Every structure is written in structure tokens, then in C-alpha cells.
Amino acid sequence: MATTTSDAQLSTRERSLRVRLIPYIDRFGILFLVLLMVLIGAITQPGIFLTWRNLSNLPGQNAANAVLAIGMFVVILTAGIDLSVGSVLALAMMTTAVLARDGFPPALLVPLPILIGMGVGLVNGFGLTKMRLPHPFIVTLGTLNIARGLANLVSGGVPVSGLPEVVRFWGAGNIALGNVQLPVSLIIVAVLYVGFLVFLQYTRTGRHIYAIGGNPQAARVSGINVDRTLMLVYILCGAMAGLAGLLVAGRTNSGFPNAGIGAELDAISAVIIGGASFFGGRGSVLGVLAGVLVIGLMRNILNLNNVQVFWQQVLIGVVIIFAVFLDVLRRRAGSASE
Amino acid sequence: MTQATSPSEAERTPVIEARGICKYFGAVTALEDVYLKLYRGEVLGVVGDNGAGKSTLMKILAGLYPPSAGQLYVDGQAAHFASPKEARDRGIEMVYQDLALAGNLRIDENIFLGRERVRRFGPFKLVDNAESMRLAKEHLEKLKIEVKSVRQRVEELSGGQRQAVAIARATAFDAKVVIMDEPTAALAIKEVRKVLDLIKDLRNHGIGVILISHRLDDIFYVCDRVMALFHGRNFAEAPLAETSRNEVIGWIMGNKSPVAQAAKIFDLN
Ligand SMILES: Nc1ncnc2c1ncn2[C@@H]1O[C@H](COP(=O)(O)OP(=O)(O)OP(=O)(O)O)[C@@H](O)[C@H]1O
Ligand SMILES: [Mg+2]
Numbered sequence: 090m091a092t093t094t095s096d097a098q099l100s101t102r103e104r105s106l107r108v109r110l111i112p113y114i115d116r117f118g119i120l121f122l123v124l125l126m127v128l129i130g131a132i133t134q135p136g137i138f139l140t141w142r143n144l145s146n147l148p149g150q151n152a153a154n155a156v157l158a159i160g161m162f163v164v165i166l167t168a169g170i171d172l173s174v175g176s177v178l179a180l181a182m183m184t185t186a187v188l189a190r191d192g193f194p195p196a197l198l199v200p201l202p203i204l205i206g207m208g209v210g211l212v213n214g215f216g217l218t219k220m221r222l223p224h225p226f227i228v229t230l231g232t233l234n235i236a237r238g239l240a241n242l243v244s245g246g247v248p249v250s251g252l253p254e255v256v257r258f259w260g261a262g263n264i265a266l267g268n269v270q271l272p273v274s275l276i277i278v279a280v281l282y283v284g285f286l287v288f289l290q291y292t293r294t295g296r297h298i299y300a301i302g303g304n305p306q307a308a309r310v311s312g313i314n315v316d317r318t319l320m321l322v323y324i325l326c327g328a329m330a331g332l333a334g335l336l337v338a339g340r341t342n343s344g345f346p347n348a349g350i351g352a353e354l355d356a357i358s359a360v361i362i363g364g365a366s367f368f369g370g371r372g373s374v375l376g377v378l379a380g381v382l383v384i385g386l387m388r389n390i391l392n393l394n395n396v397q398v399f400w401q402q403v404l405i406g407v408v409i410i411f412a413v414f415l416d417v418l419r420r421r422a423g424s425a426s427e
Numbered sequence: 428m429t430q431a432t433s434p435s436e437a438e439r440t441p442v443i444e445a446r447g448i449c450k451y452f453g454a455v456t457a458l459e460d461v462y463l464k465l466y467r468g469e470v471l472g473v474v475g476d477n478g479a480g481k482s483t484l485m486k487i488l489a490g491l492y493p494p495s496a497g498q499l500y501v502d503g504q505a506a507h508f509a510s511p512k513e514a515r516d517r518g519i520e521m522v523y524q525d526l527a528l529a530g531n532l533r534i535d536e537n538i539f540l541g542r543e544r545v546r547r548f549g550p551f552k553l554v555d556n557a558e559s560m561r562l563a564k565e566h567l568e569k570l571k572i573e574v575k576s577v578r579q580r581v582e583e584l585s586g587g588q589r590q591a592v593a594i595a596r597a598t599a600f601d602a603k604v605v606i607m608d609e610p611t612a613a614l615a616i617k618e619v620r621k622v623l624d625l626i627k628d629l630r631n632h633g634i635g636v637i638l639i640s641h642r643l644d645d646i647f648y649v650c651d652r653v654m655a656l657f658h659g660r661n662f663a664e665a666p667l668a669e670t671s672r673n674e675v676i677g678w679i680m681g682n683k684s685p686v687a688q689a690a691k692i693f694d695l696n
Contacts, residue, residue, distance in 0.1 A: 312512030
């Protein structure tokens with residue numbers, strides 16, 4: 090009863106279009122950035138950009154970053170960070186390649202990299218929740234080095250090439266759908282993103298992850314097992330890094346110990362460009378996808394225009410700052426209208 | 428004045444009881460051999476100076492801290508809480524001094540945090556947002572708490588509204604005991620009255636309430652009994668009808684008889 094008057098006030102306020110638009114801009118603003126990229130691509134390289142030949146390269150080029158980013162996103166939601174994913178990618182990839190060379194049963198080569206990733210994730214979670222290392226930066230900085238070192242050790246520091254079909258399928262295979270050849274990596278990314286969307290938005294654990302990022306103390310006193318949830322989050326992120334390793338191995342038909350150097354930074358960039366808060370508790374799966382696309386499209390367009398790799402790096406830096414600044418402006422506008 | 432209708436308190440079982448509780452934080456002694464009893468349908472006021480150990484004692488009752496020594500009893504049975512979840516499962520809820528809400532979540536999400544409503548979808552259990560919002564709205568209306576919409580994020584709320592959400596969370600699940608750590612500290616007078624009337628409501632529903640407050644007005648408006656902690660120890664305790672403001676002020680400052688007597692003399696004048 091007591092709420093009826095204020096409900097009425099709300100509905101008059103809601104008639105104002107500006108107020109009604111804010112949530113949509115909040116949710117879909119980043120998609121405009123994606124559309125802008127597509128537009129720039131179409132304008133600067135009209136004959137090439139929008140061809141199937143060019144576009145069909147995008148899933149393969151960006152699948153690994155998409156997979157790393159979704160894992161990183163879950164970690165960042167808890168106000169954490171996982172610096173180890175690039176090295177885990179390399180370790181998973183190298184181990185798979187070396188074991189494939191040594192005649193390991195091919196069917197086991199597919200779950201293996203994911204299990205390796207989960208193993209490193211377990212170590213990260215352990216360091217954070219059991220050893221009580223002060224910030225996930227520390228433990229994942231440790232495992233960044235450990236995993237990279239191990240990736241070199243298992244292979245003696247040299248690349249291994251030639252992988253069985255069952256591994257190549259995940260990174261380079263296609264599935265015919267009518268007369269279209271859908272890249273397997275695209276299907277994996279699509280399934281993963283839908284899965285993570287449901288997981289984060291509609292499961293109790295997903296809700297708990299957001300709560301931990303918002304206020305870990307509130308989560309704890311509400312009866313949420315914060316440590317167990319964090320453990321799960323880092324294992325998930327590790328699993329994604331391992332899967333990314335499988336995809337890159339399949340795509341390149343090889344394992345090389347320098348794979349994925351700096352990949353953690355691309356993943357973090359995608360998450361941040363996608364509107365997630367570095368302080369946890371804020372962001373959406375759709376945003377992460379948009380962030381991945383922005384980075385991927387930008388690279389693609391710059392390549393088509395023969396822009397030097399170093400300039401690409403400069404521009405990604407500019408986009409990160411610009412995207413977060415837009416977010417700051419939006420937030421300021423949002424709170425001013427309250 | 429007091430609700431203690433039964434002639435001998437000894438015959439009743441306290442809904443929650445603490446015996447000989449000690450709590451050490453490294454070299455700091457926060458609590459030393461503290462006793463507390465709370466009965467159903469009773470409001471117990473807990474007073475004490477800053478740092479007297481009030482919040483620490485409540486956090487032990489609510490399962491957030493394990494005691495260094497001593498024993499808790501719920502309905503007369505020994506209880507060990509490894510986490511706030513275990514205390515909540517036994518019907519003991521707490522409104523924390525710093526509120527402990529997740530600002531990035533909606534009102535209903537905060538109320539049901541850790542106890543989300545779920546619906547089965549085949550092998551999966553998915554959070555039922557519609558049901559959670561409906562129940563939250565219903566519960567807030569029952570408590571006569573006004574908010575624009577339960578969809579609001581808690582960070583958009585005023586201090587008083589946040590307080591209300593924290594109280595709503597503590598009362599949404601058949602609590603037997605509701606512990607409130609300075610629930611009125613940040614509130615305007617009108618809101619204070621609301622919270623205190625809500626406490627009376629809870630008592631009338633047979634819930635035991637512990638109220639920590641530095642405002643003696645609050646204590647004397649709503650409590651049945653008041654106890655004082657001083658430097659982490661039990662200092663004094665009395666049914667409200669048998670004490671006075673000045674005596675309680677004396678307890679808070681660590682003076683028992685002299686000031687109390689002085690105060691009584693003062694009262695007589
Ligand atoms: N987590 C902690 N670590 C170390 N010392 C603590 C901790 N919590 C409380 N203390 C100490 O225990 C003592 C009691 O603190 P407590 O918070 O229980 O006091 P309080 O009576 O609630 O005070 P206030 O009225 O200011 O809220 C203080 O000396 C405090 O410094
Ligand atoms: Mg306190």
C-alpha cells in the first residue's frame with residue numbers, strides 16, 4: 090500500500106523519454122562502437138571488408154581472445170584479475186602438441202588442455218583463498234611465470250608442428266550448415282557465450298559472483314561461501330585459457346612456447362572496452378562480446394589498410410581509454426538525471 | 428513495561444544465549460567472559476562505549492566470528508556457527524552496522540542474497556527474478572517500507588532506504604532472532620521512529636530482538652531490558668523498568684553505584 094504513491098510518481102517520470110533511454114544506452118552503447126567499426130571498415134575498404142572471404146577469417150582470428158575474455162570477465166566481475174591466461178594458453182598448447190607427437194591417444198588430447206588450465210586455475214584460487222595472498226595480481230603473476238617456464242620446459246623451448254585431425258578440428262574445422270561452412274571455433278564461442286550469459290544472469294552462483302564483486306563482506310554475511318565461489322571462478326578462467334590453447338593449437342596445427350604472450354592484456358582490454366568495471370560487480374556478457382569484436386574488427390580494418398602493427402597497438406590503447414571515458418561520462422549523466 | 432510475563436525467567440529457555448564468551452584479535456582482547464540471554468518476544472538493548480565490544484559480540488552470535496572461548500546456545504542447545512549461513516539457517520539474522528549490502532545489485536537481489544528463489548528447468552535451477560521481485564515488494568509493503576521500485580540498485584538509495592533494505596533482508600526468512608547494530612545511527616527522526624516501531628512489531632510477533640544503540644532515546648522507547656558492556660566485559664544489566672537514563676549513562680562510562688546514586692539524587696531534585 091505504502092508504495093502506491095511513489096509508483097505513480099515513477100510512472101510520470103518514466104514517460105520522459107530521456108530517462109527511459111538511459112538503461113538501453115547503458116546496455117547497448119558498446120554495440121554502437123561495433124557498428125561504427127563495421128562502417129569504417131566498409132567505407133575504407135569497400136571491395137574487401139564486407140566479403141565472405143574477409144569476414145569468415147574473423148572467428149578464427151578472434152576465437153581465442155573471445156574465449157580468454159569470457160573467462161577473464163568472470164574473474165574481473167569478482168574484482169579480481171588473472172594475469173596467467175596467456176601463459177596457460179601456451180602451456181596447454183605445448184603439452185598437447187608434445188604429447189600428440191609422442192603418440193598420446195588423440196581422443197584424450199582434447200580434454201587435456203582444458204584440464205591443464207583448470208589445474209593452474211586451482212593453483213590461482215588456492216593462492217588467493219587459502220594462502221591468502223593479498224591480491225590475485227600476485228598469485229597470477231606467479232603462475233604467469235610458472236606456466237610460461239613449464240611451456241618451454243615440456244618442449245625444450247622449441248616449437249612442435251603437426252597435430253592429429255581431432256585437435257585441428259577444434260581450431261580450424263568447419264561444419265556444413267546448408268551451403269555455409271560454419272567455423273567450429275565460431276560455434277564454440279557462441280555456445281560458450283550463451284552458456285555464460287545464463288550462468289551469470291540466471292544461476293545462484295552467477296548472482297553470487299556479482300555480489301562478491303559488489304561487496305564481498307555483504308556476500309559473506311549473506312551466507313555465500315566466498316572462497317569456494319572464488320575458487321570456482323579462477324578454475325573457470327583457467328579452463329577457458331586451456332580451451333583457448335586448444336583452439337590456437339588447432340588453428341596453427343602446432344605448438345610453440347611463445348604463444349599467447351600478452352594475450353592476457355588483450356582479454357582484459359576486451360572486457361574493459363565492453364563496459365565491465367575493473368572494481369568488480371558490473372558488466373555483461375554481451376558487452377564482453379562487443380569488446381572482443383571491437384578489438385578484432387579494429388585489427389582487421391587496420392590490416393586491410395596496411396597499417397603497421399605498432400600503430401594497431403597505439404590505437405587499441407586509445408580505444409581502451411576512450412571507451413572507459415565514455416563510460417565515465419555516461420555514468421555522470423546517469424546520476425545527474427536522478 | 429517488560430514483556431516478561433512469566434514470573435520466573437529461569438523456567439523459560441532463552442532463544443539465544445551466550446556463556447563465557449571471549450574474543451581475542453591477536454593481542455587485543457575484545458571480549459572477556461561475556462554472558463548474554465535473549466528470550467522470545469523480548470527486545471534487549473545493548474549499550475557501551477565505542478570499542479566496548481558490542482559489535483564483536485553480535486558478530487559472534489551471528490556466526491561471522493567464532494568465539495575464542497565460550498559457548499552459544501540456541502533454544503537451549505549448544506550451537507557452533509562456522510559461518511553466517513549456519514546462524515541464518517537457525518533463524519538468527521543480523522543487520523550490520525555498515526549494512527553489508529551489495530550496491531550493484533537490485534533491492535530484491537539484496538534481500539534474497541544467499542537465499543535466491545529458484546525454479547527448476549530440467550537439470551538446472553535458475554533464479555526466478557519475477558518471483559523474487561514479487562516477494563520482495565510484498566515484504567517491503569508488509570514492513571511499510573517505501574521504495575520507488577524493487578528493481579532499483581541499492582547504490583541509488585538513500586541511507587534510510589538502505590537501512591530499510593538491510594532490515595527487510597533480516598526479517599524476510601522467519602527469523603527467531605534479529606540483531607540490529609546501530610540501525611538508527613544514520614537516520615532522520617521520522618525514519619528512526621519507523622525502525623523502532625518495526626522493532627516493536629517484531630517483538631509482538633514473538634521474535635527476539637537485540638538492539639545496539641548509542642541513543643538512549645531509542646533504548647528507552649523500545650527495549651524491555653538493557654545490558655551494558657564495558658571494556659569487553661559484562662558491566663550491568665536490568666529490566667528497563669528498574670533503571671533510569673542516568674544510571675545507564677553511568678554504566679556506559681563505567682560507573683556503577685556512585686554516579687547512579689548521584690543520578691538518583693539528581694532525579695529527586
Ligand atoms: N576485526 C578486528 N580485528 C582487530 N580488532 C578488532 C576487530 N574487531 C574489533 N576489534 C577490536 O575489538 C574491540 C571491540 O570492538 P567493537 O567493534 O566490538 O566495539 P563496539 O562496541 O561495537 O564499538 P562502536 O560503538 O564504536 O561500534 C575494539 O578495541 C576493536 O578495536
Ligand atoms: Mg559497533
